[in-house]
Amino acid sequence: MNKNDVAKTLSNILSSKKEADNAVNRVFEELKTALKNGEKVVITGFGSFNMLVTKTKKGRNPKTGETLLISPMKKVRFKQSKEFFDK
Known part of the structure; x- marks a missing residue:
């Protein structure tokens, strides 16, 4: 599964494919920004991301x-x- 597949799945819930693409891109940009700032990103039930030097x-x-x-x-x-x- 890639970013386009996630957007396609999300477009079933949102009103359009373009809106789904924007939502997915925004989520990944926020993840990147948080990691660059040294913050730990935790997604409950999935896992956590953190920057390691x-x-x-x-x-x-x-x-x-x-x-x-x-x-x-x-x-x-x-x-x-x-x-x-x-699971």
Whole structure:
């Protein structure tokens, strides 16, 4: 299932496909904004999203074998809720 499928399903409830597309886009924009601001996003019965910052670590260039440092990165972590896991 992708974003378009979610909008299509939501259009059965809302008055038009365009309104459903706008609603889905707005929800995802709000999720992105909250995560960028460092907030934890919790959807009851589904799970939670939070921003995780990795540590600096050593890596290796497979082509040359040269050791290098991999800088910290921001990643989104999803943890499913217990209800989601049980179903």
